[in-house]
Amino acid sequence: MPALLDATDSQMAMLADLVEGLEAAEKTLSSMQAARDGLLAMAGRLAVDIARQARHPDGGDMAIRTVAAEIGAAQRVSDRTIERRMSDASWLVERFPAVWEAQGAGRISAAHARVIVEAGAHLHDPDDRSRFAAEAIEVAAAESPNRIRRLVRRLADRFRERTLVERHRDARELRRVWVTDLEDGMAELGARGPAALVHGMYDRLSQMAHAVLEENAQARRREAEESILDDRTVDQLRADLLADLVLTGAPAGHDSEEGLLSELRARVEVTVPVLTLMHGELMHGEQERTTEGTRILAAELDGIIPIDPATARRLAGAASGWDRVLTHPISGALLAVDRYRPSENLRRHLRARDQRCRFPGCGLAPRKCDLDHNHDAALGGETAHDNLATFCRRHHMLKHHSPWHVEQGPGGVLEWTSPTGRTYIDRPPPPHTVTFAEEPPWSPAVSPRVEGMSSPESDRSGAAGHTVSPANR
Incomplete structure (x- = not known):
């Protein structure tokens, strides 16, 4: 039976009002976020202007930090977060003004704007960026942020001058590993690297995890009374195997002659x-x-x-x-x-x-x-x-x-x-x-x-x- 078949006319009218109200609220929220980005971009520009007046040898970095600290302390937010927001806002307002204006008008959301800016971040020619932004806004106005991600990436590729090989060579320089602390004594380990290596790492962990699952299934079929059955899921096995490989494996191909790296132990306080x-x-x-x-x-x-x-x-x-x-x-x-x-x-x-x-x-x-x-x-x-x-x-x-x-x-x-x-x-x-x-x-x-x-x-x-x-x- 359809879920709303028994709804009364008044209930359907209320639902229509709710949808209309939420739609208006989302447009207002997008406009306010665009206004905040404008203010953050102005703060970044102010810091740069102050630094130029004093001819700071650090190129304005300390002035930007000082301004970010002033804003962050007032908002009870880390100044690193404010500095990142200032940078993102400046990038949006100065390099993609049409996207910023569309967000301010409520045509697209902040999530749409982020997807468009990320896709066009490597377009250096102002005319190319403008043409890309105009087409991307039309796509975004009719679709969700998730749906437009692949579309705007393809659109941006049409305007790129550099080949994938050249871009990949530069992108490799950004490879890194990071940790994000979570609740309840847990943390996330993230890694960025060449896609072939990352997918290869994941595939190897998956193969090893499925091998363990198969062994567990065979043990259950044998009903070995003395065996300790392993009830871990494939995701849990991947995580445990990753920890085992990283913490106990030697870094083949990267170690010193004395094998010092393999002797290092993780240090925690x-x-x-x-x-x-x-x-x-x-x-x-x-x-x-x-x-x-x-x-x-x-x-x-x-x-x-x-x-x-x-x-x-x-x-x-x-x-x-x-x-x-x-x-x-x-x-x-x-x-x-x-x-x-x-x-x-x-x-x-x-x-x-x-x-x-x-x-x-x-x-x-x-x-x-x-x-x-x-x-x-x-x-x-x-x-x-x-x-x-x-x-x-x-x-x-x-x-x-x-x-x-x-x-x-x-x-x-x-x-x-x-x-x-x-x-x-x-x-x-x-x-x-x-x-x-x-x-x-x-x-x-x-x-x-x-x-x-x-x-x-x-x-x-x-x-x-x-x-x-x-x-x-």
């Missing part, structure tokens, strides 16, 4: 709550609390990404040293960092306190950052925790080569002042801690000890939260 390490029964189970009812907290990768307790314990077992972070039992504020093998105490203290770049909106992990004096050491600034903070290289440079100004207050709180006079407060994130509301589940007489670590009751600093992190570095 993990923060592990002490209760997670103590309760090994979680290695093979799903229990989330100790027998005494204390909740076992997740460990963290780079102080940001949660990982499951079993993985944390396996990583901890291979660690060459320990960092212990002591925190105040009430406020959670960082009090001290010590280590079984002491070295660079202050650096570890600041990494544990800051956990990321301290510029507003930036979340880059501390191991990729610099430590910088708030008050220059050359001008008498002390090398101490209350005069140091963690900054990524981008914002380290911005701090020294732009009108942005920062002051550090008690507890590592930073007060930033933007070039236009806006003020932003950046506080250290709370450390990943375990705070005992009641007596811990062990007694002083049988308090667990790790070599080089004092027991909880022996700490006289008032710290009750213990974060233990294996240090493979």
Whole structure:
């Protein structure tokens, strides 16, 4: 029976009104997005004009960063994101003005505009771009973004002067691998490379995965009582096989004479709550609390990404040293960092306190950052925790080569002042801690000890939260 056969006239009229309203809303949204792109493009042009007036040796890069930081801080968005948006908006407005105008008029959506701009990005002649844009807009006005993708690519190829061989040679220079962090202790690994190699990699993983599935099917048919049946899907097998090949395989054809690359091991920094390490029964189970009812907290990768307790314990077992972070039992504020093998105490203290770049909106992990004096050491600034903070290289440079100004207050709180006079407060994130509301589940007489670590009751600093992190570095 047709789904709307029993709908009343009033219900159908309501549906018609909803469709009309949504259509109008989409046009308004496209127009507003085009207006935002126009403003972002103007901001980019302003930064370039300012840089040209001052004849900056960096070609305007610092001016663009400064403007992006001003906008990003006001919108509570990373300045890297704003800079990327400024670049995309400038490309759209300046190179494809007809596409931008069509979006502003509501003829096409922002998604249509992105597809058209991506397809025509390599058209360098202004006349070719204009003719391509005019034809692409007509196609986009009648189809969805997904449907026009292949059509506008073919259309753009008609206007290209360079052959596929020439374009592929340049495109190979953009090959890379990247990581995107996800929820629940997961992450994505992406790779860009020649299509033949990428499809070959995927095909090999698929063949290996299907071979495992076939073996599993044969094992089920044999009904071998002692065999451990594998119920992984083909996608799960591809992922597991990829991890095995990358983490255990030697880089044939790329290694040094000494075989150094094959000896390298993946390096991660993990923060592990002490209760997670103590309760090994979680290695093979799903229990989330100790027998005494204390909740076992997740460990963290780079102080940001949660990982499951079993993985944390396996990583901890291979660690060459320990960092212990002591925190105040009430406020959670960082009090001290010590280590079984002491070295660079202050650096570890600041990494544990800051956990990321301290510029507003930036979340880059501390191991990729610099430590910088708030008050220059050359001008008498002390090398101490209350005069140091963690900054990524981008914002380290911005701090020294732009009108942005920062002051550090008690507890590592930073007060930033933007070039236009806006003020932003950046506080250290709370450390990943375990705070005992009641007596811990062990007694002083049988308090667990790790070599080089004092027991909880022996700490006289008032710290009750213990974060233990294996240090493979």
